[in-house]
Amino acid sequence: MSNERTITLRVNGREERGRFPAHRTLLEALREIGHMEVKCGCEKGDCGACAVLVDGMAVDSCLTLAWTAEGAEITTVRGLGDLESLHPVQQAFADGGAAQCGYCIPGIVIAAKAIIDEHPEPTEDDVRLGLSGNLCRCTGYTKVFEAVSEAAAVIRAGRSGQ
Amino acid sequence: MYAPFELEMPGDLAGALDALAAGRDSKTVPIAGGTNLIVDMRAKRERPDRVVALGEVGELRGMDFGAERISIGGRTTVTDLLRSPEVAEAAPSLIESARLFAGLMVRNTATVAGNIACGSPAADLVPPLLSLDADVTLASAAGTRTVPLDEYFLGYKRDVRRPDELITRISWPRLPVPSVNTFYKLARRKGDAITVTGVALTLCAAGGTCTKARIALGAVAPIVLRARQAEALLEGRALTPALIDRAAAAAAAASSPIDDVRASAGYRLHTVEVLTRRLVSRAWDRFDRQGDQGTAASAAVPAHEVTAQRRAGSDGRSA
Numbered sequence A: 001m002s003n004e005r006t007i008t009l010r011v012n013g014r015e016e017r018g019r020f021p022a023h024r025t026l027l028e029a030l031r032e033i034g035h036m037e038v039k040c041g042c043e044k045g046d047c048g049a050c051a052v053l054v055d056g057m058a059v060d061s062c063l064t065l066a067w068t069a070e071g072a073e074i075t076t077v078r079g080l081g082d083l084e085s086l087h088p089v090q091q092a093f094a095d096g097g098a099a100q101c102g103y104c105i106p107g108i109v110i111a112a113k114a115i116i117d118e119h120p121e122p123t124e125d126d127v128r129l130g131l132s133g134n135l136c137r138c139t140g141y142t143k144v145f146e147a148v149s150e151a152a153a154v155i156r157a158g159r160s161g162q
Numbered sequence B: 001m002y003a004p005f006e007l008e009m010p011g012d013l014a015g016a017l018d019a020l021a022a023g024r025d026s027k028t029v030p031i032a033g034g035t036n037l038i039v040d041m042r043a044k045r046e047r048p049d050r051v052v053a054l055g056e057v058g059e060l061r062g063m064d065f066g067a068e069r070i071s072i073g074g075r076t077t078v079t080d081l082l083r084s085p086e087v088a089e090a091a092p093s094l095i096e097s098a099r100l101f102a103g104l105m106v107r108n109t110a111t112v113a114g115n116i117a118c119g120s121p122a123a124d125l126v127p128p129l130l131s132l133d134a135d136v137t138l139a140s141a142a143g144t145r146t147v148p149l150d151e152y153f154l155g156y157k158r159d160v161r162r163p164d165e166l167i168t169r170i171s172w173p174r175l176p177v178p179s180v181n182t183f184y185k186l187a188r189r190k191g192d193a194i195t196v197t198g199v200a201l202t203l204c205a206a207g208g209t210c211t212k213a214r215i216a217l218g219a220v221a222p223i224v225l226r227a228r229q230a231e232a233l234l235e236g237r238a239l240t241p242a243l244i245d246r247a248a249a250a251a252a253a254a255s256s257p258i259d260d261v262r263a264s265a266g267y268r269l270h271t272v273e274v275l276t277r278r279l280v281s282r283a284w285d286r287f288d289r290q291g292d293q294g295t296a297a298s299a300a301v302p303a304h305e306v307t308a309q310r311r312a313g314s315d316g317r318s319a
Helices: A024-031 A088-096 A105-117 A124-130 A141-160 B013-025 B038-040 B078-082 B085-090 B092-099 B104-109 B112-117 B126-131 B228-234 B241-254 B263-292 B302-314
Strands: A004-011 A014-023 A053-054 A057-060 A073-075 B006-007 B028-031 B050-053 B063-064 B067-071 B135-139 B145-149 B153-155 B166-173 B179-186 B197-206 B208-219
Touching: A004 A024, A057 A105, A057 B228, A088 A105, A088 A141, A105 A124, A105 A141, A105 B104, A124 A141, A124 B028, A124 B092, A141 B050, B006 B038, B013 B028, B013 B050, B028 B038, B038 B135, B050 B085, B050 B112, B067 B302, B078 B092, B078 B104, B078 B112, B085 B092, B092 B126, B092 B179, B092 B197, B112 B126, B112 B166, B126 B179, B126 B208, B145 B208, B179 B263, B208 B228, B208 B241, B208 B263, B228 B241, B241 B263
Parallel strands: A004 A073, B006 B050, B028 B050
Antiparallel strands: A004 A014, A053 A057, A053 A073, B063 B067, B067 B166, B135 B145, B135 B166, B179 B197, B197 B208
């Protein structure tokens, strides 16, 4: 078995190819092919800065081997929305000023999306436990919690309005 | 960055076991969620030559809820546990543990088998499973065997699993009615925190006496262990505060904690005693209220409500 091969990663709906050794993590692979929006923090599953969605589940990309993500639908924070059309979670973070230095935010937004997908009407407990794997060393959690609840409300209103 | 390795991704259990058997002469390790192994490789505590990824091995998934026993696949994730109402009913302690397990992303990938196989005394799913009298099924290309979880650990991060074996299933008997099954994790925070002291309890009662007691202690000895003397003190008796005090002291006596960055050995000894006393007292009170006729505690009070009530009290810190 060769220790390096070309794989196809489906990132934010687009197929992208890269040649990686077996020990390359998804975090490293994503950044190598240009997805610098995925941040490298602790590299041991504590901080959540590297979180991406893999088939809708939030995972730490630093603890995922790139080869094992082939064939999966990978979503980074950029895949949720861009400056022209922000995702409700992104919009709520912007409106609420829920970022200080911002480094942890790509991972927090991904985790927030996953929390709201699972709990459309999240309790404060749901939000806090859901974000327990995301560290903000500026310690700006209060506005983050508020933004997640606000985003969930906006998403619910959008659904009921349709 | 960690050292390179070969990676195999077998599509079924036979393929995974063959890959592990073929790797006997080299350092070959399985990877499921990766939340331990990748961290250990990065810290250079693990330097495998070959890694066998279990993501495509369907036989390791799935949960069976039989009339007598519950059986879950080794690759069941912590999130799978949390999403299962059947697990909430059959193993309230496991759900209480799963809720406060690491963070969301780790819960989504970390597996039950991985938490057992890592051998850490602070592995939070182990005390609940020990309190449920769980068995572990190990498979290799040469065959399958089942060992009680109680006999699985040999010492600090040492276990009976051979390198060519996988934990394929974990199973435990259904709780009798009435019974209480609960877990308390004492840690610096609710989330993303390694346990300082963990206590899991199963208590069953009939006719005003305690018919069965299981007390499993986490993070207070080289392995997760049962407080057998404490259990023996309770079984066959009507519980009184004095008896519960003696059992709590016996649980502390069974512990052999160390000082580390999270807490001192003395604090751990103290909290083992306090938490054991508290959990047993509350469980026994519940039997009193239900007059022995009650349903299993899991059905009477959902595990998450128990945790929420407990959090609302002052107890986490006063211990």
